[in-house]
Amino acid sequence: MSVTVVGSIAFDAVKTPFGERERMLGGSAVHFALAxxxxxxxxxxxxxxxDFGEPELAVLRERGVSTDDVEAVPGGRTFFWRGxxxxxxxxxxxxxxxxxxxxxxxxxxxxxxxxxxVLFLANIQPDLQRQVRAQCRRARFxxxxxxxxxxxxxxxxxxxxxxxxxxxxxxxxxxxxxTGEPNLVRAARRIREWGPGxxxxxxxxxxxxxxxxxGFFALPAYPLETVxxxxxxxxxxxxxxxxxxxxxxxxxxxxxxxxxxMAYGTALASFNVEEFGVERVxxxxxxxxxxxxxxxxxxxxxxxxxLG
Amino acid sequence: MSVTVVGSIAFDAVKTPFGERERMLGGSAVHFALAxxxxxxxxxxxxxxxDFGEPELAVLRERGVSTDDVEAVPGGRTFFWRGxxxxxxxxxxxxxxxxxxxxxxxxxxxxxxxxxxVLFLANIQPDLQRQVRAQCRRARFxxxxxxxxxxxxxxxxxxxxxxxxxxxxxxxxxxxxxTGEPNLVRAARRIREWGPGxxxxxxxxxxxxxxxxxGFFALPAYPLETVxxxxxxxxxxxxxxxxxxxxxxxxxxxxxxxxxxMAYGTALASFNVEEFGVERVxxxxxxxxxxxxxxxxxxxxxxxxxLG
Numbered sequence: 001m002s003v004t005v006v007g008s009i010a011f012d013a014v015k016t017p018f019g020e021r022e023r024m025l026g027g028s029a030v031h032f033a034l035a036x037x038x039x040x041x042x043x044x045x046x047x048x049x050x051d052f053g054e055p056e057l058a059v060l061r062e063r064g065v066s067t068d069d070v071e072a073v074p075g076g077r078t079f080f081w082r083g084x085x086x087x088x089x090x091x092x093x094x095x096x097x098x099x100x101x102x103x104x105x106x107x108x109x110x111x112x113x114x115x116x117x118v119l120f121l122a123n124i125q126p127d128l129q130r131q132v133r134a135q136c137r138r139a140r141f142x143x144x145x146x147x148x149x150x151x152x153x154x155x156x157x158x159x160x161x162x163x164x165x166x167x168x169x170x171x172x173x174x175x176x177x178x179t180g181e182p183n184l185v186r187a188a189r190r191i192r193e194w195g196p197g198x199x200x201x202x203x204x205x206x207x208x209x210x211x212x213x214x215g216f217f218a219l220p221a222y223p224l225e226t227v228x229x230x231x232x233x234x235x236x237x238x239x240x241x242x243x244x245x246x247x248x249x250x251x252x253x254x255x256x257x258x259x260x261x262m263a264y265g266t267a268l269a270s271f272n273v274e275e276f277g278v279e280r281v282x283x284x285x286x287x288x289x290x291x292x293x294x295x296x297x298x299x300x301x302x303x304x305x306x307l308g
Numbered sequence: 309m310s311v312t313v314v315g316s317i318a319f320d321a322v323k324t325p326f327g328e329r330e331r332m333l334g335g336s337a338v339h340f341a342l343a344x345x346x347x348x349x350x351x352x353x354x355x356x357x358x359d360f361g362e363p364e365l366a367v368l369r370e371r372g373v374s375t376d377d378v379e380a381v382p383g384g385r386t387f388f389w390r391g392x393x394x395x396x397x398x399x400x401x402x403x404x405x406x407x408x409x410x411x412x413x414x415x416x417x418x419x420x421x422x423x424x425x426v427l428f429l430a431n432i433q434p435d436l437q438r439q440v441r442a443q444c445r446r447a448r449f450x451x452x453x454x455x456x457x458x459x460x461x462x463x464x465x466x467x468x469x470x471x472x473x474x475x476x477x478x479x480x481x482x483x484x485x486x487t488g489e490p491n492l493v494r495a496a497r498r499i500r501e502w503g504p505g506x507x508x509x510x511x512x513x514x515x516x517x518x519x520x521x522x523g524f525f526a527l528p529a530y531p532l533e534t535v536x537x538x539x540x541x542x543x544x545x546x547x548x549x550x551x552x553x554x555x556x557x558x559x560x561x562x563x564x565x566x567x568x569x570m571a572y573g574t575a576l577a578s579f580n581v582e583e584f585g586v587e588r589v590x591x592x593x594x595x596x597x598x599x600x601x602x603x604x605x606x607x608x609x610x611x612x613x614x615l616g
Contacts (some may be wrong), residue, residue, distance in 0.1 A: 010521060016391045018376045031588065039615070067491065087490055088484070088490035089490065126375075146318060172378060176396070182395055182396035182397065183532075183534070184513070184536065185531050185532065185533045186533055203514060205492070206514035206515070207514070207526070209528060209531075211531075214553065215606075215607065216531045216607050217607055217608070217610070218515070218528035218531075218607060218608060219528075219608070219610075220515075220517060220526035220527075220528075223493050223519075223524045223526075224491075224493065224518075225491060225494055226491070227491065245616075256610075256611070259609075259610040259611075260610050260611055260612075260613060262610070263610050263612060264615075286615050289615060290614035290615045292611075293612050293614070294612045294614070296612065297610065297611075297612035298523075299523065299524050299525055299526060300525070300526060300527070300609075301567075301608075302525070302527075302564075302567040302568050302570070302571050302605065302607065302608075303564070303567075303568055303569060303601045303605075304568075304601050304604065304605035305601075306598035306601070306602070307346065307347070307555075307572075307594050307597060307598045
């Protein structure tokens, strides 16, 4: 069994109150793949430029991620993003985005990537997401992320793409924007009418909530004293969640399994933000992930004793 | 055993996307008292004007709340607040505040109110909170709420008042403002250095988080399809939490007990927002509260299975 992810592979320049990095490995597919690598074989699909080299690929390969479908475009430049975070880390400002090789990207998947058991369509143009979805017909679970840009510029295509997956994973502000519903329960119901049985709202420092046919589930973010760099937290969360599903091919895709997957996503996201870029997750150990999941269980458990 | 609460007793004019009320019973002490009335005997301390009548007192008395220390000021006008909520109910605008009898309020507690086992200092001027705290020397648990106005205009007095209680219950934005710490874990540590062993951050639609000596606990808000009027949600939450503590005088004030109390606070807050003002909580039944707490338990439970 394996997970295929399509999304951005990038260089990021990030400044936060805790420091800055001028050019570090990033991108939604990279953050997702490193997180999901704790659970299953992962294949990354996406383009890079000539400026992307062995040291960057090695970070993925050391975690066992297949880079066979990372397409090096001759003469091209790797996707570049520059952003700065303010005092409370909730608001970030994008200072520069250079699409580079992404401007002309047409996903061509190898047979191995097409044959994936689980598929994650990270945040890229929704028509590209649909092209990939159409190539991976055997996936038993497909999830999708997106962003405000596509809600504003390619809404119809995005709604169509959402209709072709099992799970939408989106920031809660974007869920509101997409559905016009300020209320999460109503927004999720609307999305579920479009197709996906599972809707996950990423709520940043407040954690994440999930709505399935069986009901509502929510977890807080794992509490940290210092959040160094939130970049990629959402993709690490998705990597933990989707990876956990991939690691359980013989179990039915139940609400209960997805709740456990939410906990793994939450744990992975918390490690991601402890250092810049992929620095922390690249050297993370599986035992550390499990420990944090157990801690999360303690931090949310209570005895529901009835009154009187 | 009993709970004493000091805070505002008010008439509220509220407009939300779901309707409006021109003049309804409200105020922090009222919302708190109705919620706490499910757990223990509650005594309300606070002033009202000549415009406050039997119908309003009856709402409290029907829930068994003692109004003996509700002081009717001859010739006075009851505290009045007018506010409007926008599309997403998270932001509210205050259109009018008339202090009325609160401008000259000096808390005078009856012996019964002074002898309380548990004390809640709802959001009023911190010097008044300190006067009441000083009168209730036997309380084994005292909690305090406040707001941005007092952080801005009476910070030293507020910090002193916080130093005299066991538990601070505050909106998370106000916790940040008060401590200058954007990070909740750090903000709570700062507050705990001032005195209170327990810090609770109210996070609105995202629920609430608590930090004690034993660690972190968090719960999402109970998911609702329709939130009609958020006014008083925070005070209902505090009423559930503090009331639950009051209902367990023979148990040590443990982290575990407080986690259960957080669940009851969350349940009470969710009922409060289902209708305008106190309309829903005034006719609430204890069984409904317990049912929602059990549901909350299901909505946050997962099996923390380690990897591999």
